Amino acid sequence: KKVIDPEPIRECAFNIILDSINSSGCLGGKALLDAYGCSVEHINGELTGIFAHTPEPLAANLEDLASAVAADESVTCGFAQDPDADRLAVIDENGRFIGEEYTLVLAALRMLQIHGSGIIAANLSTSRMIDDIAARFPGSHVIRTAVGEANVVDGLKNHAGLIGGEGNGGVILPPVCMVRDSLSAMALILDLLRVDGRPLSEIVDSIPRYAMIKQKVDLSAIGGVEIVDRIFSQIREAWPGAKVNDIDGVRVDLDEGWVHVRSSNTEPIVRLIVEAADDQTARTIIEEAEHATGLS
Helix, strand or coil, X not given: CCCCCHHHHHCCCCEEEEECCCCCHHHHHHHHHHHCCXXXXXXXXXXXXXXXXXXXXXXXXXXXXXXXXXXXXXXXEEEEECCCXXXXXXXXXXXXXXXXXXXXXXXXXXXXXXXXXXXXXXXXXXXXXXHHHHHCCCCCXXXXXXXXXXXXXXXXXXXCCXXXXXXXXXXXXXXXXXCCCHHHHHHHHHHHHHHHCCCHHHHHHCCCCCEEEEEEEECCCCCHHHHHHXXXXXXXXXXXXXXXXXXXXEEEEECCEEEEEEECCCCCEEEEEEEECCHHHHHHHHHHHHHHHCCC
């Protein structure tokens, strides 16, 4: 059974620029876009294993792709794979890097349109945008898991999830495979563009946008891993009565945003992630978290 039928997408004749970073996604990425009838400009498409730029699919590393998209008014969007082709970053038709958090959101939106409702699995550090998308489809909700692909997969299996992933551009589509998969993400986004009819930029702008701050704090000079439990307790106590999830560190959900603190398994560090409706509110929350834990 076809999860995303290529025939209707072929009729759209989308024009895509694909950056496969000279790595694992070169053959599969191009083959998928060809199968879906896209006109493809394939940059860094030779499978040499020698990266043409820093491989992490972030805005600073995808300037060539963004410029190529912006320079050609006929381009539908740009796709960028990471070296092992399990994550996807997206550039809109104007050459704007829309952020890795949107990859799962856009893919999940299309799956919910197809099925009407469903369960989405996402880790604790993934944006609230995924909850906003689920709220558009009555009966849908988001299962939050610990950070890590295996944990999201467990969430999908345990709750018969429709789709899952992480805010790093990783999408897991159970009917295809139980791992993150940039090809599934591309197919779903193409199908979303087909049924919606609007440019990608307009679809993205119709989704509530949040400000996210991520910090890494070295604990080696202030007590090391021994103070991690204390930090978690202090985060809990900083917002009495707030919703708390402690399956992976501590995440506290507030009306105005959320804060997630988790420790590394290999280093004496904690990661502090905050999301809110705007930069100032996000900064206020992270300052409150730092003050409560003594990490400022």
